Amino acid sequence: MDGYNETIATNADVRSDVQDRYGAGAKEFEAALCCPIDYDPQYLKIIPEEVIERDYGCGDPSRYVREGDTVLDLGSGGGKICFIASQIVGPEGKVIGIDMTDDMLELSRRIAPVIAERVGYANVEFKRGHIEDLKTDLDALNSWLAKNPVKSAGDMERMEEEILRIGQDMTMVPDNSVDVIVSNCVLNLVSDSKKKQMFAEMFRVLKVGGRVAVSDIVSDEDSSESLKNDPRLWSGCISGALREDEFCTALEEAGFHGVFVDKFEYEPWQIVEGIEYRSATYLAYKGKHGPCFEKNQAVIYKGPFRQIKDDDGHTFMRGVRSAVCAKTFDLLKREPYADLFYFVEPAVEVTETVDFQNNCSVRRRDPQETKLGKAKITSDPSQREESCC
Structure with a gap:
């Protein structure tokens, strides 16, 4: 997994490019950000068209959600997967969407009460955060910064202390609290230097016996340095994609078992410099750890x-x-x-x-x-x- 373990300085923080592009995508549809996907039409009937039009995905991880689940959607965007999952899990279930883009959060939070009224219960909430740091609630941090602006190195140190406090005392997603993690074409947007932390966070928040169902863009070869240095290719779900076998290895190294490639599109979504980028859906499970006892089985x-x-x-x-x-x-x-x-x-x-x-x-x-x-x-x-x- 050569590309996965490297820390590439040039993409150490790609958030601003991603936020800018997806912020624009929340206001006006951009076809280049998604693959054609067939969702179960029964769940789309109550979702407003403005959410459906702003869906930038490459698969349908919602089909792995079950009744009563607590669902975590990483990079929830306009909320489409969350609103589908809301109907599947029912009133006994819960859905949490995590996103960092202001315009996407505005859209999803504005539509959430509409969905709740149409289904007859409210079980969806959207939190502002980074998917590689599921401890820090950015809304809580923003509230603190409004009263404590950073103007000096000392202020920076106090902010870092506050981030630690928020993560410990106000953990956005607690340990062992989620039944299933879903994500739709978002993990590739995280910088290479933070992908390992992202998979570790996924493992932390899942319950024992919990599962991962993520659809993402993967490549058949390593992306070159020049591709990784192109912000538009990165924000376009291309140059930040893990190699198809690296994705499995990343899940294994985080502690997951039963890693399974449940969907693999033979036709590439994009080809850049001869490298094929395609949609794939990966499943993985948490819970193989523990003592070994003899029961004659x-x-x-x-x-x-x-x-x-x-x-x-x-x-x-x-x-x-x-x-x-x-x-x-x-x-x-x-x-x-x-x-x-x-x-x-x-x-x-x-x-x-x-x-x-x-x-x-x-x-x-x-x-x-x-x-x-x-x-x-x-x-x-x-x-x-x-x-x-």
Whole structure:
């Protein structure tokens, strides 16, 4: 991941270019900022046309939202994805949109009461912030700056102290508070020097068991220095795009598991200097961490591959009853793995807390371990009224 780990001085802060372009895009539609997307029309009926026209996306992450979810939309813009998610999660759910652009926030906040009246409940709020810093509420900081203008180095130090206080005492998005993070063609707009922090923040705010569903522009090759130094290409969702494999690696390094490329457009959206830029949607999950206990459980990988290896380095052979710890057993029963395995519970539940051996490496589970504690009986089909065979 050469490009991802580099800190490129020339794009250390691209916010002003992005704010200017998307501020203009909030007032007048700019076709160059979006890809054609088919949304579920049932959710668009109540959304005003001015929001639909100002949608600058490359996918539909709202289709991964479920009833009752707490949803966080990174780079919510005019609010279209938030207003769709509002209808899906229902009155028991909650939707939070984060954006830094004044004009986009004005639009989304003005339309929010209209949507609430039409659906019959208010479950959407929009916060001013940077998606790579989900602790600092910029509205709270602006209120403080209005009373404490920065005019000297000492004032700057006091402002930095206030930013830390706001992040700690008034955290915009608390730890482990979100069920699903969505984002639509925004992550690429963050400078390379802050992308790692952005993925770490995503991991921080997700609940254990939470998931990420982000649509973004990715490239098939590294963008050159000259492309990265072009502010219009950066704000146009091109030169800030991660390479398609780097996107997976960035999620893995942040601590996510089950990373899955759920959508990959074969036709490039743009080609610049021979580099293809296209839309892709990535899914990822939080919750693989924790102690490993022995419960005599096993999983059987169905195939079709001879073997597969998971994010923790476990190798599962096709058709083999594989011994796993209770944490891994429960993890594999959830998405996105459940359809890949058969799950074998022990004949007698293990209630003791026993550490899993072999550093949690996978081995063949002897059936005698699964049957431990169960009487050895012989079933005689002839004793039944009807034989099953």
